[in-house]
Amino acid sequence: MQRRAILSLFIGVVILVAAGTAVYVFVQRARADDYGAVLALCPGPDLYGYTCESGTAFAYIDATNDTQLYALDGTTTIPLPFPFTFYGTTYTEVTAVTNGNLQFNNANPAYVNQCLVDGRPAKGMGDLIAPYWHDLDLRLSGFLETELVGEEPNRILVIEWDDVPFFENPDDKVTFEVQLFEGSNDIVFLYEDVTTFTGNNGSSATIGLQSEDHGIALQFGCNQPVIADATRLRFPHPDPANAAVDSLDTAVTLTIPQSNTSLRGDTAVLPQQLALYGRAALPELRQRWLNQSPPVMSAWEEVDLLGNGRNQLILTRYSTPQNSQVTELVVLQMAADGTANVLFQQYLSDRSRPVSRLKIVETADLTQDNLPDVLLHDDVNGNLFVLTAVSGELQLLPIPGQCEGNLGVVDVDGDGRLEIARDGCGANGRVITVWDGTQFSAARNP
Numbered sequence: 001m002q003r004r005a006i007l008s009l010f011i012g013v014v015i016l017v018a019a020g021t022a023v024y025v026f027v028q029r030a031r032a033d034d035y036g037a038v039l040a041l042c043p044g045p046d047l048y049g050y051t052c053e054s055g056t057a058f059a060y061i062d063a064t065n066d067t068q069l070y071a072l073d074g075t076t077t078i079p080l081p082f083p084f085t086f087y088g089t090t091y092t093e094v095t096a097v098t099n100g101n102l103q104f105n106n107a108n109p110a111y112v113n114q115c116l117v118d119g120r121p122a123k124g125m126g127d128l129i130a131p132y133w134h135d136l137d138l139r140l141s142g143f144l145e146t147e148l149v150g151e152e153p154n155r156i157l158v159i160e161w162d163d164v165p166f167f168e169n170p171d172d173k174v175t176f177e178v179q180l181f182e183g184s185n186d187i188v189f190l191y192e193d194v195t196t197f198t199g200n201n202g203s204s205a206t207i208g209l210q211s212e213d214h215g216i217a218l219q220f221g222c223n224q225p226v227i228a229d230a231t232r233l234r235f236p237h238p239d240p241a242n243a244a245v246d247s248l249d250t251a252v253t254l255t256i257p258q259s260n261t262s263l264r265g266d267t268a269v270l271p272q273q274l275a276l277y278g279r280a281a282l283p284e285l286r287q288r289w290l291n292q293s294p295p296v297m298s299a300w301e302e303v304d305l306l307g308n309g310r311n312q313l314i315l316t317r318y319s320t321p322q323n324s325q326v327t328e329l330v331v332l333q334m335a336a337d338g339t340a341n342v343l344f345q346q347y348l349s350d351r352s353r354p355v356s357r358l359k360i361v362e363t364a365d366l367t368q369d370n371l372p373d374v375l376l377h378d379d380v381n382g383n384l385f386v387l388t389a390v391s392g393e394l395q396l397l398p399i400p401g402q403c404e405g406n407l408g409v410v411d412v413d414g415d416g417r418l419e420i421a422r423d424g425c426g427a428n429g430r431v432i433t434v435w436d437g438t439q440f441s442a443a444r445n446p
Helices: 243-247 267-289 321-326
Strands: 008-017 020-027 038-043 075-086 089-097 101-104 127-131 141-150 158-163 175-183 188-195 206-211 216-222 231-234 297-305 312-318 326-334 339-348 358-364 375-378 382-392 395-397 408-410 419-422 432-435 440-444
Touching: 075 141, 075 158, 127 188, 175 382, 243 382, 267 297, 267 312, 267 326, 267 339, 297 358, 312 321, 339 395, 358 408
Parallel strands: 038 216
Antiparallel strands: 008 020, 075 089, 089 101, 101 127, 127 206, 141 158, 158 175, 175 188, 188 231, 206 216, 297 312, 312 326, 326 339, 358 375, 375 382, 382 395, 408 419, 419 432, 432 440
16 A cells, blocks of 8 residues: 655745734645656656656757776766756766666666566666666677766756667667756656667667655656657656655565576576476577577586586587677586576677687686686687686686687696696797686796
């Protein structure tokens, strides 16, 4: 049940006139009942007073200042050039998320979008501005950019997601932005290009505003094709806003099922398939991934990396060099009851170092801790990694340099410790890489 506080209060203002007569002027404050629902659909209003209307009068502004957030599920803090009030709180900075949203005093990079009016606001997302909350991927292309235009006290801060690919289909890219207005505290969503090959137009995105703390939300769309190229939406800050939101008991307890969110896309089925069929599921999955477009190759090996007497399943996946965003490393632990727990997952490519054909080349104790480590090699780009356990946690350590020649694990100097030897390392020729107790370093060229 939700409870609204009725504020039918009157203020008595005493005005002294020349004749000495006191005249009382009664001013009625806004009541909570004058506002909308706690969880509202556009056009609103919601309980705070936000509404949603056409923003066709507003022009798209091309942002040019690159935040250099080249990540999957990444966040960056953007200082606000002017104080900005949102759901009754004034902020001086905002967190921009690769997955198409802004958050205040919160930095949740969740890629699975939630509806904002599904029993309560989206859980864990805090005070949220969501122009296009979707699983977006800035690792290899696209930009998150900012721009400040206008003159004080009427400036506009622009935050733009420019030509950003979908994670599940990198050929589908979207361009949109949020404009925050100084003084008025208005918010405008502008969509430059949101028509994709799959005709998305918001059909897998959440669009709207919320304050999780107050339990209030205003939603324009959730997994519905409600926007098109050149769509403009304005959310004017209410005047006056409902100042009573802090005293309202609006929170609704909602139990949201917890799920394994460390795997997405093709590999999301792994725990379930392994629980049902055990290791026999892997050959069938490998064939399924090979037959899709683009084709994905996979290989696996079982190694006791943690020294717990049970092997961990190490899975590598990669596609063609043109689709290096697929390259992935997953480690799972099979439990006695047949369930598979994800211990580690990482996509390896970024725009500074694409990783294409990742393969397990050797298992050996490279860190001198009496536990096996796994050496992985990308034989297209020459990238090298070591998967190792550090204090019981799995880490993937990149090996410096890129080499094109032979690769081997040998005790070069006969001291009983294994080193990594590589040929074809540019001007350095052969490079010997050693573990110094904290990291791998190319210490010497024999």
